[in-house]
Amino acid sequence: MGCLQGFGFCPQFLRWISILYSNPVSRLLINGELSESFPLYRETRQGCPLSPLLFALAVETLYKGRPWE
Numbered sequence: 001m002g003c004l005q006g007f008g009f010c011p012q013f014l015r016w017i018s019i020l021y022s023n024p025v026s027r028l029l030i031n032g033e034l035s036e037s038f039p040l041y042r043e044t045r046q047g048c049p050l051s052p053l054l055f056a057l058a059v060e061t062l063y064k065g066r067p068w069e
Helices: 002-006 011-021 051-064
Strands: none
Touching: 002 011, 002 051
């Protein structure tokens, strides 16, 4: 979150990101039936449109250093 704070994102946006990425769960659709939900421990949900954008910001920080300094 420090990276996003450094780019100047507002606290409300940071809370939304935190809510979306803390304790993620998923379900499977098999033969038209939805499974029980289960926790995701290592990755985000497949097809999450926000993940590539957050990754790009993290890489930007690694490449250029901390933008807030």
